[in-house]
Amino acid sequence: MNTKFKIGDKVSWNSETGHIFGTIIKIHTKNFNYKGYIHHATETNPQYEIKSDKTDHIAAHKGSALTKINY
Known part of the structure; x- marks a missing residue:
């Protein structure tokens, strides 16, 4: 099962x-x-571009590599 994320979601x-x-x-x-x-x-x-909270680095990953978090 592929998890769908949306812009603004917090992930790790x-x-x-x-x-x-x-x-x-x-x-x-x-x-x-x-x-x-x-x-x-x-x-x-899909693939997602994610901006690191700590370094502002941009990474690209498939949804299977991401975990949605709440903080």
Whole structure:
């Protein structure tokens, strides 16, 4: 089951530096170029751009990598 998120949702994900927390700022439903790589996205399996709460870094992830949080 794919979890659907919306812009403004607070989420967490794992990175090489540990758990990161951020806010979804964009939803991609078509393939897109991000940091020199083609990221695959569809209406049924979108990818999300998330802005880190701590560093303001922008990351792109599939919904399966994200966990919705409430804080």
